[in-house]
Amino acid sequence: MLAFIIRRILYMIPTVLAISVVVFIIIQLPPGDYLTTLVAALSSQGEQVNADALEALRDRYGLGEPWHVQYFKWMRNIILHFDFGDSFEYNRPVTDLVGQRIGFTIAISVGSLLLTWAIAFPLGIYSAVRKYTVGDYLLTFMAFLGLAIPEFMIALILLYVSFRFFGQSVGGLFSPEYVDAPWSIDRVVDLMAHLWIPVVIVGVASTAGLVRIMRANLMDELNKPYVVTARAKGLSERKLLMKYPVRMALNPFVSTSGYVLPGLISGEAIIGVVLSLPTMGPLLLRALQSQDMYLAGSLILMTSVLTVIGTLLSDILLAWLDPRIRY
Amino acid sequence: MRNEDLSLQQAKPATSPLEGAVPQDVEFIEETGRSEQSVLVASQWKLMWWKFRRHRLAMIGLAIVIFLYLIAIFAELITPVDPNKVNSSYTYAPPQGLRLFREENGERVFGLHVHGYKSEIDQETLAKTFTIDEEQVIPIGFWVRGYEYKLFGLIPFDRHLIGPKDSSQPFYILGADRLGQDLFSRLIMGTRISMSVGLIGVALSLILGIVLGGISGYFGGAIDTLIQRIIEFLQSIPAIPLWMGLAAALPKDWSQLRVFFGITIILSVLGWTGLARVVRGRFLSLREEEFVTAARLDGTGEMRIILRHMVPSFTSHIIASITLAIPAMILAETSLSFLGLGLRSPINSWGVLLQEAQNIRSVSTAPWLLLPGAMVVLAVISLNFLGDGLRDAADPYAA
Numbered sequence: 001m002l003a004f005i006i007r008r009i010l011y012m013i014p015t016v017l018a019i020s021v022v023v024f025i026i027i028q029l030p031p032g033d034y035l036t037t038l039v040a041a042l043s044s045q046g047e048q049v050n051a052d053a054l055e056a057l058r059d060r061y062g063l064g065e066p067w068h069v070q071y072f073k074w075m076r077n078i079i080l081h082f083d084f085g086d087s088f089e090y091n092r093p094v095t096d097l098v099g100q101r102i103g104f105t106i107a108i109s110v111g112s113l114l115l116t117w118a119i120a121f122p123l124g125i126y127s128a129v130r131k132y133t134v135g136d137y138l139l140t141f142m143a144f145l146g147l148a149i150p151e152f153m154i155a156l157i158l159l160y161v162s163f164r165f166f167g168q169s170v171g172g173l174f175s176p177e178y179v180d181a182p183w184s185i186d187r188v189v190d191l192m193a194h195l196w197i198p199v200v201i202v203g204v205a206s207t208a209g210l211v212r213i214m215r216a217n218l219m220d221e222l223n224k225p226y227v228v229t230a231r232a233k234g235l236s237e238r239k240l241l242m243k244y245p246v247r248m249a250l251n252p253f254v255s256t257s258g259y260v261l262p263g264l265i266s267g268e269a270i271i272g273v274v275l276s277l278p279t280m281g282p283l284l285l286r287a288l289q290s291q292d293m294y295l296a297g298s299l300i301l302m303t304s305v306l307t308v309i310g311t312l313l314s315d316i317l318l319a320w321l322d323p324r325i326r327y
Numbered sequence: 328m329r330n331e332d333l334s335l336q337q338a339k340p341a342t343s344p345l346e347g348a349v350p351q352d353v354e355f356i357e358e359t360g361r362s363e364q365s366v367l368v369a370s371q372w373k374l375m376w377w378k379f380r381r382h383r384l385a386m387i388g389l390a391i392v393i394f395l396y397l398i399a400i401f402a403e404l405i406t407p408v409d410p411n412k413v414n415s416s417y418t419y420a421p422p423q424g425l426r427l428f429r430e431e432n433g434e435r436v437f438g439l440h441v442h443g444y445k446s447e448i449d450q451e452t453l454a455k456t457f458t459i460d461e462e463q464v465i466p467i468g469f470w471v472r473g474y475e476y477k478l479f480g481l482i483p484f485d486r487h488l489i490g491p492k493d494s495s496q497p498f499y500i501l502g503a504d505r506l507g508q509d510l511f512s513r514l515i516m517g518t519r520i521s522m523s524v525g526l527i528g529v530a531l532s533l534i535l536g537i538v539l540g541g542i543s544g545y546f547g548g549a550i551d552t553l554i555q556r557i558i559e560f561l562q563s564i565p566a567i568p569l570w571m572g573l574a575a576a577l578p579k580d581w582s583q584l585r586v587f588f589g590i591t592i593i594l595s596v597l598g599w600t601g602l603a604r605v606v607r608g609r610f611l612s613l614r615e616e617e618f619v620t621a622a623r624l625d626g627t628g629e630m631r632i633i634l635r636h637m638v639p640s641f642t643s644h645i646i647a648s649i650t651l652a653i654p655a656m657i658l659a660e661t662s663l664s665f666l667g668l669g670l671r672s673p674i675n676s677w678g679v680l681l682q683e684a685q686n687i688r689s690v691s692t693a694p695w696l697l698l699p700g701a702m703v704v705l706a707v708i709s710l711n712f713l714g715d716g717l718r719d720a721a722d723p724y725a726a
Contacts, residue, residue, distance in 0.1 A: 019560075022564070029573075029576030030576050144712065152662065152681075153681075153697075153704070156681075156697060156700070159687050160690045262562070265568075266567035269567045270567060274685070281568075284571060288571055288572065288575035291575070300568045300569060303565050303568050304563070304564045
């Protein structure tokens with residue numbers, strides 16, 4: 001098992017490197033480089049630009065040198081000093097800005113994943129066992145609807161309904177009095193009271209998809225001879241279902257989390273903007289709008305690496321759950 | 328879902344030498360109401376159509392999709408007023424509601440009309456509120472003269488399917504937006520853009536998907552491994568942040584058309600991976616089929632085997648996958664434009680229209696701005712049902 005985990009972590013390295021190259025290309029895409037944007041931003045604020053400071057920055061990012069030199073300088077700073085560069089808009093290191101937001105993004109994504117599993121699992125079983133009944137058709141219809149509604153529409157409708165009928169706004173992760181307060185039990189309670197809304201919205205679409213997957217998997221299993229055997233031996237229907245076919249159908253369930261996760265993080269990026277959450281999504285949008293490319297690139301890199309780590313965890317979970325998986 | 332049917336089919340003993348070559352299935356013959364003779368001689372496409380017709384939701388989906396594409400083709404003809412005409416005196420005017428009858432000398436007469444507006448300005452907030460004025464009657468007619476446009480981009484024309492008889496009168500059947508533009512007309516024009524983003528994006532993805540998936544599946548070996556790794560890599564990146572990064576890099580001074588194509592290309596960057604997987608899977612399973620071996624032993628060339636023998640047997644599957652890929656493209660374009668990184672006004676797409684509804688203030692004063700979202704849901708759900716039906720019908724010999 002340990003060898004498997006180590007091998008999987010080693011497999012991650014080329015993926016992460018490939019992602020970093022893609023991200024670096026995105027950083028380089030807009031016309032002009034970091035310094036011209038910085039100088040333009042500073043002079044528009046009427047500040048003097050220090051020539052020495054400029055030279056230091058030029059050296060730090062390797063500007064004016066071939067792109068692969070710039071890329072290696074950028075990567076070396078990240079790996080050796082955990083330095084993702086500075087955001088010129090905020091004039092602060094990227095790591096400072098991202099620090100707390102990454103925690104909320106992880107919390108929402110993981111929360112959505114758990115919620116998705118908790119809902120999709122029983123509904124999928126129900127749908128497969130009672131196939132072609134009213135309940136199954138209703139769930140199928142709901143699943144199609146859930147897949148068709150863009151996440152931000154759900155968020156918008158929720159905003160509208162809560163504003164119109166309850167007279168309160170659901171945006172943000174904290175009530176006004178807790179936004180800048182230090183961490184305390186009350187603040188955590190307040191966070192939980194706000195957190196479930198984005199968690200539910202982000203989870204809806206993938207729940208719909210997973211119900212369908214669970215239903216299809218379980219329906220395949222229910223026709224297999226071992227189910228007939230168990231039934232013939234007089235096992236109660238409930239025990240029979242939970243002990244054998246459901247466990248078999250569970251595997252693809254875990255393995256699909258590999259591609260459910262990018263979807264969740266994607267969804268969170270948009271929901272964050274609509275509900276104005278202190279997560280990575282809105283920061284990324286603002287960074288892209290103001291062409292704050294080191295911040296934007298680092299955010300894309302971090303969300304992608306988060307996804308890769310999530311996929312790794314789901315693979316390990318799968319190997320642990322299913323002894324037949326070769327490793 | 329089809330697998331259970333498949334296993335039943337395999338368990339049945341063969342009753343005729345033709346078994347397997349044609350759907351001898353008694354069930355199939357009974358359900359479609361065809362004689363055994365006609366099923367035996369029917370072509371593959373005919374069998375698919377018969378099977379497809381049994382999927383009721385898919386038939387409804389097909390009807391709605393055809394309807395939406397008709398709207399897209401005849402967009403200018405259907406729009407009652409110029410979708411980009413700004414009119415600041417009707418900012419956030421509410422929907423008027425079409426009336427069928429009107430009172431004339433105390434009698435109810437049939438006459439299509441809408442009512443005009445009375446507006447009041449709140450002295451404190453300076454906000455304008457509209458009320459429908461029952462006194463004002465704006466007659467509505469069919470095939471009326473309105474703004475000028477070019478039909479199919481060629482023929483100068485000024486007739487409109489429906490509209491106010493006097494084109495200077497306000498006609499806001501679904502309300503107005505922040506600039507006093509007619510939401511209904513913008514919605515119709517948006518249908519054209521949103522539905523074609525899906526088609527063009529999928530066409531680009533399909534070219535990449537068939538070429539790379541085909542190479543991957545047909546040749547196998549190292550090149551297959553390489554392409555599969557690339558696909559896995561692309562699928563592991565969260566789509567929206569990547570799209571956002573690429574879309575933000577499009578130069579700001581690009582023309583509308585170039586931005587449109589730029590966005591579709593960006594969406595295809597990730598879109599081809601799913602189609603490539605399907606194509607590869609088909610190639611892998613078909614490569615081992617007896618008819619391919621037979622063709623090869625007969626001395627048929629590689630290209631001819633691929634194009635004449637393999638491709639026809641999976642076109643139906645490809646069509647089903649395409650149909651299921653279009654809604655994903657539509658959703659992606661809507662999300663990007665909603666964030667302000669995709670298409671921009673004056674191009675109308677459903678996403679661009681939804682951008683108006685981005686903050687709670689405008690949504691609460693003008694909830695009708697959420698209607699483009701309903702169009703997105705309608706289009707996506709119909710395409711999904713259609714694709715689902717096509718996928719079930721794709722292989723008429725299976726069950």
